[in-house]
Amino acid sequence: MIGLISATAAGAAARDRLAAAWPDRTRAYDGPVGDAVRRAFAECEQLVCFLATGAVVRLIAPLLGDKTSDPGVVCVDEGGRFAVSLVGGHGGGANELAREVGDLLGAEAVVTTATDAVGVPGLDTLGLPVEGAVAAVSRALLDGEPVALHNESGLPLPALPVASEGTYGIRVTDRLVELGEREVVLRPPTLVVGVGASRGAPAEEVLELIEGALREAGLSPRSVAELATVDAKAEEPGIVAAAARLGVPLVTHSAEELAAVEVPNPSDAPLAAVGTPSVAEAAALIGGGELLVPKRKSAARPAMATCAVVRRPARGRLAVVGLGPGARDLLTPRAKAELQRASVLVGLDQYVDQIRDLLRPGTRVLESGLGAEEERARTAVAEARKGQAVALIGSGDAGVYAMASPALAEASDDIDVVGVPGVTAALAAAAILGAPLGHDHVSISLSDLHTPWEVIERRVRAAAEADIVVTFYNPRSRGRDWQLPKALAILAEHREPTTPVGVVRNASRPDESGRLTTLAALDPATVDMMTVVTVGNTATRDIAGRMVTPRGYRWQEGAE
Numbered sequence: 423m424i425g426l427i428s429a430t431a432a433g434a435a436a437r438d439r440l441a442a443a444w445p446d447r448t449r450a451y452d453g454p455v456g457d458a459v460r461r462a463f464a465e466c467e468q469l470v471c472f473l474a475t476g477a478v479v480r481l482i483a484p485l486l487g488d489k490t491s492d493p494g495v496v497c498v499d500e501g502g503r504f505a506v507s508l509v510g511g512h513g514g515g516a517n518e519l520a521r522e523v524g525d526l527l528g529a530e531a532v533v534t535t536a537t538d539a540v541g542v543p544g545l546d547t548l549g550l551p552v553e554g555a556v557a558a559v560s561r562a563l564l565d566g567e568p569v570a571l572h573n574e575s576g577l578p579l580p581a582l583p584v585a586s587e588g589t590y591g592i593r594v595t596d597r598l599v600e601l602g603e604r605e606v607v608l609r610p611p612t613l614v615v616g617v618g619a620s621r622g623a624p625a626e627e628v629l630e631l632i633e634g635a636l637r638e639a640g641l642s643p644r645s646v647a648e649l650a651t652v653d654a655k656a657e658e659p660g661i662v663a664a665a666a667r668l669g670v671p672l673v674t675h676s677a678e679e680l681a682a683v684e685v686p687n688p689s690d691a692p693l694a695a696v697g698t699p700s701v702a703e704a705a706a707l708i709g710g711g712e713l714l715v716p717k718r719k720s721a722a723r724p725a726m727a728t729c730a731v732v733r734r735p736a737r738g739r740l741a742v743v744g745l746g747p748g749a750r751d752l753l754t755p756r757a758k759a760e761l762q763r764a765s766v767l768v769g770l771d772q773y774v775d776q777i778r779d780l781l782r783p784g785t786r787v788l789e790s791g792l793g794a795e796e797e798r799a800r801t802a803v804a805e806a807r808k809g810q811a812v813a814l815i816g817s818g819d820a821g822v823y824a825m826a827s828p829a830l831a832e833a834s835d836d837i838d839v840v841g842v843p844g845v846t847a848a849l850a851a852a853a854i855l856g857a858p859l860g861h862d863h864v865s866i867s868l869s870d871l872h873t874p875w876e877v878i879e880r881r882v883r884a885a886a887e888a889d890i891v892v893t894f895y896n897p898r899s900r901g902r903d904w905q906l907p908k909a910l911a912i913l914a915e916h917r918e919p920t921t922p923v924g925v926v927r928n929a930s931r932p933d934e935s936g937r938l939t940t941l942a943a944l945d946p947a948t949v950d951m952m953t954v955v956t957v958g959n960t961a962t963r964d965i966a967g968r969m970v971t972p973r974g975y976r977w978q979e980g981a982e
Contacts, residue, residue, distance in 0.1 A: 424469065425458075426440060429473055433500065436527055437470075459481045459482060460485065467514070469495045470498060472500075482509065489513050494507070505530070507532065507534070543582065554601045555590075555606055568590070572593045578739040594610055595610070611647035613636075616704065620727070627727050629667055641731065651672065651675075680708065702717050707730075738838070739838045740802055740840070745776060746818065747845055748930050760842050762781070764785060765812075766785070766811070768788045770794075800832055803832045803833045818846040847929055855969040856968030857968070858971050865892075866909075886916040889959045889960050898953075914942075922958040922962050923957050925937050925948070927954075
């Protein structure tokens with residue numbers, strides 16, 4: 423929960439805007455400001471104070487305890503010009519909160535955390551448990567001192583300015599290791615603990631068994647990703663409590679699924695009790711991986727719990743990112759986050775240039791020219807298979823005439839794939855024209871480089887006969903100058919010459935242009951590959967210079 427505190431009418435107005443935008447995330451605190459801050463500090467994970475930073479510093483100073491547990495605090499000035507991350511930039515999420523508040527209120531986010539200021543990801547912001555000399559190693563990264571990375575798990579990490587050797591070190595491992603004064607260890611979520619238990623097994627017995635098994639195998643409990651068991655034990659109190667104490671989810675599988683898993687130590691007892699010859703080993707192994715700790719029983723007599731530990735290999739990550747039509751403010755926050763999460767960026771050179779300034783220092787960029795889509799897709803997938811965090815970029819939405827299709831055709835289930843939507847050219851053009859896509863609509867590419875013209879013509883004719891608004895991508899190039907006239911002629915067989923047609927070039931870019939014409943008046947020679955052409959249906963109208971397709975057809979009679 424985010425606590426909101428204000429002292430003036432202007433502050434209260436900004437507070438109310440935030441509360442209206444985030445009704446489920448925020449709680450306003452009234453009354454004397456000092457009391458409000460103290461209550462919010464004790465009750466909330468984050469605070470937004472519409473007060474002077476000096477006043478907030480004095481109010482929260484006696485309340486501060488530890489940066490790992492203190493709430494994140496953001497200050498917004500009286501004029502609503504700045505959102506300042508004051509306390510808990512990383513641990514409390516104040517840096518990201520300042521950016522969110524700034525976006526919502528139109529204020530500039532002020533983040534002074536050193537790693538954020540220079541684009542280096544904080545070691546405590548990677549979403550992994552971290553141990554060791556975090557401050558010293560972070561300072562070494564900022565100062566450009568050699569920091570060695572030893573990624574034993576193969577976990578895909580964002581770009582870090584690291585080397586193969588150095589006086590400082592970062593280790594990514596699930597093993598228990600003794601760290602030096604200049605080392606940090608990141609704990610990847612690679613371990614799955616399978617658990618079986620008799621009815622009424624005490625939580626302490628289950629937990630002691632798990633912790634002992636991990637300790638004797640030299641494994642860190644902070645790398646446990648989940649506890650796994652059979653469906654019949656989904657509500658067994660001892661197992662549920664053990665998962666809660668470890669802070670991990672409890673995942674269950676059916677007896678039939680577990681019975682199909684080959685294990686080294688099957689038993690008749692669980693087969694009779696829950697319908698599978700193995701619970702602990704099968705539940706741990708069902709997702710694949712290396713069995714590090716075979717089934718073992720708890721030390722109690724009689725033993726009421728069993729466990730097994732499996733290490734699942736880290737998987738590479740491929741994010742297919744849509745950059746939108748070109749304007750920076752149409753690049754989504756999710757797309758920005760994925761660009762900064764990547765250690766490898768793959769894309770068309772001109773698209774890379776659009777977002778190069780958003781990449782973290784050390785990001786490896788693999789760029790190529792026009793016509794190399796399949797090569798880029800293969801490259802991105804190959805890098806992900808090496809365990810990298812890869813971002814493959816495309817304009818508009820990456821799934822619309824862009825890179826998602828060839829990439830997913832190349833990828834298999836050995837990597838994680840994430841799709842990040844973007845604003846398509848058709849949508850950007852429609853916003854400029856008015857509301858041409860208010861009813862059913864279709865996008866058709868007129869490029870016959872990959873699709874036979876016979877197929878394209880059949881689709882255009884079907885859209886014409888069905889009276890659907892059509893947006894043409896790739897309408898005309900120097901070597902392909904006859905396809906657009908042919909497509910327009912097909913539409914003209916079913917639509918009036920006065921049918922509105924919108925022509926938008928370089929939507930959302932500095933040299934953007936848009937105009938409204940008609941099916942009869944459009945000159946194809948004025949169209950190029952940077953243009954999107956939208957042809958209305960029989961209900962589309964030119965209203966005050968805007969192209970409008972009604973959501974229904976009832977108003978047509980009155981509009982005649």
